[in-house]
Amino acid sequence: MKLHLKRRLQAGLALICTFAMTLSLSTPYICAEDKASLENKTSDLQSQLNGINQELVAISNEIYNTEMQVTITNSEILRSEDSLALARENEAQQYENMKTRIKYMYENGNSTLLEMLFSAENMTDFLNKADFVQNISDYDRQMLDELRQTQADIENQQTSLQNQRNSLSELQSQLQARQSELEAKAAATSTDLNAFQAQLQQIRKQEADEAAAKAAAEQEAAQKAAQQQAAQQNTPSGGNSTGGNSGGSISTGGTVIGGGSSVPADKGELDILAAIIQCEAYQEYNSMLAVATVILNRVNDSRFPNSVKGVVYATGQFEPASSGRLDYVLNTGPTPLAYQVAQDALNGARVAEVADCYYFLYAGSGHSGINIGGNVFFPHW
DSSP states (O other), X not given: OHHHHHHHHHHHHHHXXXXXXXXXXXXXXXXXXXXXXXXXXXXXXXXXXXXXXXXXXXXXXXXXXXXXXHXXXXXXHHHHXXXXXXXXXXXXXXXXXXXXXXXXXXXXXXXXXXXXXXXXSSHHHHHHHHHHHHHHHHHHHHHHHHHHHXXXXXXXHHHHHHHHHHHHHHHHHHXXXXXXXXXXXXXXTTOOHHXXXXXXXXXXXXXXXXXXXXXXXXXXXXXXXXXXXXXXXXXXXXXXXXXXXXXXXXXXXXXEEOOOOOOOOOHHHHHHHHHHHHHHSOSSHHHHHHHHHHHHHHHTSTTXXXXXXXXXXXXXXXXXXXXXXXXXXXXXXXXXXXXXXXXXXXXXXXXXXXTTOOEEEEGGGOOOXXXXXXXXXXXXX
């Protein structure tokens, strides 16, 4: 019995050892497999999240650009509405003048004119009076033609304004669709949209601050150089001292400075610069030079195209370039004042108050900034 019991104990111990060995070999293999699977799934999820985040950043940038275009379009619509109101006032005044003229002709004109002709003392007197009657008729015809032209101009302005409104409505619809898409993606991936927008805004503000600091440093350096040059010119010497023209001109208001970076440009780019400042500013030297300053600030900044044509025709930046007003001025030819301002700006003339500004809107838009000639200027959005 003892021997039989001993053999049973030995067999049981052997079975337990075998089970223990099997367990010790199989358990680490299963744990390693689970860990590898978990790492693969985590890596895949991280890759998917990174891809979605990149898409969210791209959509946020597109929304930002669309909002900026909507703001610019709104500003130009306000400008067009003000111009249209003025045109209507001119039309009403022309109409009143015409009614007064016609009333006079009906009440006094025909009989008086005939009596004047029949009262001629000789043929020479008759021809002179007949010529006077013809001049009156020609004047009436001219007044009628001017009234018709004014009415046609108003109708064209109304059509252009309606097209701008339609364009704005389409842009707003696209913006709303993009916003909905962004919010849906953010919710699906547990990504906070506000965090992305805050990061983008912080980056843009940092870039704008750096650009403003750079522009301020360049302006300070230019002013110091101008002061040193003036001091040298005022120093008595044995020879004649001559000073170069930095490109600035005497202005009727505001602060025009020289010393800005001159921009090489051919005749075509001079024409474009003259035309765009004629479209975007009141016809006064400083108002036009302020717009030219912003455009050339962009040309000299790496964030924008490095030519006048590239800046002016950049998508969604200048309404006259997309609406056709710029091409109309180019075809008819800019004014002499526009050419003078454009050439001075290319030579280095700037408006000091907007030397660090890269954007502007019509002042009627209510945007904060430096108001010069009905436009407000600001360094960043």
